[in-house]
Amino acid sequence: MPNMKILILTQKIDKNDDVLGFFHRWVLEFAKYCEKVTVICLQKGEYDLPKNVKVLSLGKEKNFKVNSIINSRVNYRVKYVFNFYKYIFKERKNYDAVFVHMNPEYVVLGGIFWRLMGKKVGIWYAHGYVSLFLKTSLIFSDFIFTSSKKGCRLNSDKVKVVRQGIDVDYFKPLQKEINNKIFTITTIGRISPIKDYETLIEAAYILKKEGFDFKIIIIGGADTFDQKKYFDKLNNLVIEKNLGDVIYFNGPVANKDILNYLHNTNLFVNMSRTGSLDKAVLEAMACGIPIITSNEAFYEEIDKFKQYLLFKEGDSFVLAKKIKSIYCLKKEELSKISHYVCKLVKQRHSLGNFISSIMEFYV
Numbered sequence: 001m002p003n004m005k006i007l008i009l010t011q012k013i014d015k016n017d018d019v020l021g022f023f024h025r026w027v028l029e030f031a032k033y034c035e036k037v038t039v040i041c042l043q044k045g046e047y048d049l050p051k052n053v054k055v056l057s058l059g060k061e062k063n064f065k066v067n068s069i070i071n072s073r074v075n076y077r078v079k080y081v082f083n084f085y086k087y088i089f090k091e092r093k094n095y096d097a098v099f100v101h102m103n104p105e106y107v108v109l110g111g112i113f114w115r116l117m118g119k120k121v122g123i124w125y126a127h128g129y130v131s132l133f134l135k136t137s138l139i140f141s142d143f144i145f146t147s148s149k150k151g152c153r154l155n156s157d158k159v160k161v162v163r164q165g166i167d168v169d170y171f172k173p174l175q176k177e178i179n180n181k182i183f184t185i186t187t188i189g190r191i192s193p194i195k196d197y198e199t200l201i202e203a204a205y206i207l208k209k210e211g212f213d214f215k216i217i218i219i220g221g222a223d224t225f226d227q228k229k230y231f232d233k234l235n236n237l238v239i240e241k242n243l244g245d246v247i248y249f250n251g252p253v254a255n256k257d258i259l260n261y262l263h264n265t266n267l268f269v270n271m272s273r274t275g276s277l278d279k280a281v282l283e284a285m286a287c288g289i290p291i292i293t294s295n296e297a298f299y300e301e302i303d304k305f306k307q308y309l310l311f312k313e314g315d316s317f318v319l320a321k322k323i324k325s326i327y328c329l330k331k332e333e334l335s336k337i338s339h340y341v342c343k344l345v346k347q348r349h350s351l352g353n354f355i356s357s358i359m360e361f362y363v
Contacts, residue, residue, distance in 0.1 A: 004362060005036040007088070007095035007119075009106045013055055014045025018221055019190060021255030022279065023101065025167045027053060029355040030099075038094050040087050042080065056091075058083045084109060092117055097362045100124065104137035111140025120362050126151040126164070128275025143361050148297045151276035160361065165354035166282050168346050173288035173338070174263040183214040183327055186265040188258065188280040189272060191222035191231045191249075196271035198237065199294075202316030203323065205241045212324060214246060219261060221252030262287045267326050270295055273313065277301060282349055285341035290334065292322050302344070305337050 008027065015024040024047055031037050037053045043060035058080040088110050098114055100106045100123040107123055114121050122143040125134060130153050138144070138156055146152035147164045189195045197218065204216055222231040231249075238247050253261065262268070268284035270293040277297045284291055294313040302309055308325055311318045326334070 004034045004097065004359065005095045006030060006034050006038070006362070007091065007098045008037060008039045008101065009098070009103065010039065010041050010101040011103060012043045012045065013039055013041045013047050013057075014043070015048065015256055016046050016254045018219075018252035018254055022167075024049070024256075025170070025351060026101075026165055026355070029165070029351050030359075033355060033359045036094055038091050040084065054091075054094075056083075056087050058087075081109070085113075088113060095119065098122065099358070100141075102126070104131065104133040107137035107140050108133055111137070115140060122358065122361060124358075126276040128153060128273075130154060145358055145361075147277040148300065150297045150300070153275075162357045163354055164277050164279055164282050164349040165351040166279070166286050166345055166349045167351045168286050168349075171259065171262070171283045171286035171345075173342055178264065178266060180264065180266060183212075183267070184265045185214060185216045185267045185269055185323065186219065186261055186284075187216070187269050187271075188219045188253075188261075188284075189270070189278070190220045191218075191227050191234070193226075193230055194273050195220070196273055196294075196314065197234050199271045199314050199316045199319060200269060201234065201237050201241065201243065201247065203320040204243050204247055206317060206320040207323060208243065208246060210320075210324075212327075214323075214327075216247045217250055217261065217265070218247065219250045219253050219258070258283070259287070262289060265289060267292065267323065269293070269319070269323070271313070271319075277349075282345050286345040286349075288338040288342040290326050290337050291341060292319065292326065294319075301348075304340055308337065309341075 010023055012020045013024065015021050027037060027039060027049060031050050031053050035052065039053065039055045042058045044055055044057040047055060097120040102125060104123055107121060121141045122145055123137055123141050124145045126147040128150060138154065138158060141158060144152055144159045145162045146159060148161060152159050187200060207214060222228045238244055262284055268289045268291045270278055270281045272278050272295045275296055278295055281291055281293055291309055292311060294311050299310060308322060311322055
């Protein structure tokens with residue numbers, strides 16, 4: 001296995017990115033198992049990787065200047081595709097296998113070439129949505145790695161459940177007790193309808209009416225037009241319900257800087273409807289933080305304390321009730337939950353075991 005040379009394809013390599021910054025750690029871990037790692041990304045930013053890792057960008061960060069929006073889209077895509085084929089051909093002797101992260105389009109584009117070259121191809125995909133590209137990638141891939149049974153909803157023997165990859169040496173419990181004056185609730189994720197922030201806002205409205213003393217920190221960015229439109233809708237809802245003194249939108253935070261927020265929160269909530277194990281939830285759990293989630297993937301993951309940690313999707317009344325239940329728990333019971341969620345991530349989702357499991361399929 002140490003002699004393995006692998007090609008990794010991903011959207012972005014940037015340790016400061018709020019959404020994909022975690023992947024920098026994945027590449028670091030791959031580098032421990034491989035003689036050489038070649039990374040092709042759509043866009044690159046700041047990174048700090050060992051000498052056996054080479055990063056090649058398709059060029060999105062260069063922001064090519066053209067005359068019109070329509071032409072720019074065409075030129076961008078042509079340039080990206082050209083660079084893609086150039087790199088996978090030029091570097092063909094520098095990799096034995098291919099690992100694609102969340103972009104089945106790359107498998108569709110490069111699949112025939114990799115088949116002819118005898119390269120094993122694996123793709124990581126963890127989302128409830130099944131696209132045409134994902135279905136097509138089955139033809140060219142040897143494995144589709146995912147986090148849970150619901151993480152990739154394709155009926156194929158190629159689908160391999162390898163859990164998630166959480167850096168438990170970084171995301172770990174604070175060694176001292178959190179001493180917040182106000183009960184602090186945190187949630188992390190892009191500002192997108194699939195994250196269902198409305199349910200949290202409705203729960204906050206119920207809690208405030210009941211006189212509960214709390215604050216909610218929402219961490220995440222809105223990059224696309226639809227996400228910005230959704231963000232405006234949420235802001236208006238907060239204003240309408242007079243929740244501006246308890247709900248705070250903090251914007252995007254780099255994954256490498258998220259630990260400070262986690263170490264200063266009493267509870268992590270997640271309303272995501274992605275249908276796969278949400279990495280942000282697992283990072284909070286690794287820090288020993290009690291979580292409440294409606295994500296269906298966690299219904300199979302969590303064995304104990306379900307009466308506290310799980311609620312039905314979209315049910316703001318039950319979410320409010322469970323937030324108060326966590327708040328009212330005795331210190332000893334809260335400690336049991338913290339120990340349980342932390343241990344669960346260490347045992348099932350540690351980054352080292354995760355990458356090791358993936359690499360075994362390539363041998």
